[in-house]
Amino acid sequence: MQRIVILTGAGVSAESGLSTFRGGGGLWDDHRVEDVATPEGFAADPDLVHRFYNERRVKARQAKPNAAHDAIARLAQLPNVALTLVTQNVDGLHEAAGSGDVIHMHGALAGALCGACGHRWDAPDAMAKADTCPNCQTPATRPDIVWFGEIPYHMDEIAEALSRADIFAAIGTSGRVYPAAGLVDLARSSGAECHEFNLDASEISRQFHHHHIGPATETVPAWVEGFAK
Numbered sequence: 608m609q610r611i612v613i614l615t616g617a618g619v620s621a622e623s624g625l626s627t628f629r630g631g632g633g634l635w636d637d638h639r640v641e642d643v644a645t646p647e648g649f650a651a652d653p654d655l656v657h658r659f660y661n662e663r664r665v666k667a668r669q670a671k672p673n674a675a676h677d678a679i680a681r682l683a684q685l686p687n688v689a690l691t692l693v694t695q696n697v698d699g700l701h702e703a704a705g706s707g708d709v710i711h712m713h714g715a716l717a718g719a720l721c722g723a724c725g726h727r728w729d730a731p732d733a734m735a736k737a738d739t740c741p742n743c744q745t746p747a748t749r750p751d752i753v754w755f756g757e758i759p760y761h762m763d764e765i766a767e768a769l770s771r772a773d774i775f776a777a778i779g780t781s782g783r784v785y786p787a788a789g790l791v792d793l794a795r796s797s798g799a800e801c802h803e804f805n806l807d808a809s810e811i812s813r814q815f816h817h818h819h820i821g822p823a824t825e826t827v828p829a830w831v832e833g834f835a836k
Contacts, residue, residue: 608687608688608689609687609688609689609773609774609834610689610691610771610772610773610774611682611688611689611690611691611772611773611774611775611776612690612691612693612765612768612769612772612774612775612776612790612794612799613679613682613690613691613692613693613775613776613777613778614693614694614695614775614776614777614778614780614787614790615679615692615693615694615695615696615701615777615778615779615780616694616695616696616777616778616779616780616781616787617695617696617779617780617781618778618779618780618781618804618805618806618823619673619675619676619694619696619778619779619823619827620670620673620676620696620698620700620779621779621823622673622674622675622822622823622824623670623671623672623673623676623698623700624666624670625666625667625670625698625700627781638655638659640755641755642655642656643655643656643659643660644752644754644755645754645755645756646754646756646757647756648754649749649754653736653749654735654736656749656750657733657734657735657736657750660716660734660750660752661732661733661734663697663716664716664717664730664732664733665732667697667698667699667700667716668699670698670700671700671703672700672701672703672704673700673823673824674824674825674827674828675778675779675823675824675827675828676700676701676703676704676706677704677705677828678827678828678830678831679692679701679704679706679778679827679831680701680704680705680706681831681835682831682834683706683707685834685835687834688834691710691765691768691772692706692708692709692710693709693710693712693761693765693768693790694709694710694711694712694713695712695713695780695784695787696711696713697711697713697714697715697716697752698716699715699716699717710760710761710764710765711760711761712753712759712760712761712762712765712787713752713753713759713760714750714751714752714753714760715751715752716730716750716752717729717730718730718750718751719731719734719738719748719749719750719751720748720749720750720751721740721742721743721745721747721748721749722747722748722749723740723743723745723747724740724742724743724745724747726740726741726742726743727751728741730750730751734748734749734750735748736748759786759787762786765790766793769790769793769794769797769799770793770797771797772794772797772799773799773800774799774800774801774802775790775791775794775795775799775800775801775802776801776802776803776804776830777790777791777801777802777803777804777815778804778805778823778827779804779805779823780805780809781809781810782809782810782811782812783809783810788810788811791803791811791814791815792814795814800816800817801814801815801816801817802815802816802817802818802819802830803815803817803818803819804819804823804826804827804830805818805819805820806820806821806822807820808820
């Protein structure tokens with residue numbers, strides 16, 4: 608049995624038409640990341656942030672899984688594989704492709720979170736500053752998204768999976784956002800064979816044993832086929 612941990616980033620969904628963000632201080636869908644993906648940005652202009660994520664929620668629901676998502680879902684079904692799938696993505700395309708038990712370290716567009724009491728519920732198509740929490744009735748609704756400066760979800764569970772992994776694969780990640788960029792170090796220290804899938808070398812490429820350069824829709828299915836033989 609091969610124990611595999613896969614980490615996916617925005618690059619795996621890019622071929623489904625969803626935008627990626629690269630580099631601090633840049634633009635994300637024509638917005639400064641500091642304005643739409645930080646607690647400070649939300650405090651300064653919650654209307655803008657809600658509009659931004661409402662638009663992203665619509666785009667994500669219109670998007671379709673691509674061949675990379677499909678291949679990862681097939682990998683989990685193989686009898687010789689025990690897969691832990693971790694994603695930085697919030698779009699839900701892994702679930703749409705048939706993957707179950709996906710660990711969303713950065714939250715999900717499909718979720719709403721109360722900033723007052725921490726209650727979570729399914730997000731409607733559109734959220735607004737005046738929306739109240741169904742648990743405490745406080746108008747403190749926000750997207751259930753981990754923003755820059757916040758602690759990602761499920762880090763203990765992820766570290767435990769990496770400590771037992773035979774293989775670690777990072778697919779479509781830039782290597783610029785921590786702690787996700789540090790997961791390869793945890794995997795290597797546990798003796799895992801580490802694979803990087805990207806369009807080109809990342810800032811942490813030297814940490815990986817194997818490199819698969821090219822579109823994820825081509826490299827990931829080819830890699831998965833090797834486990835099916």
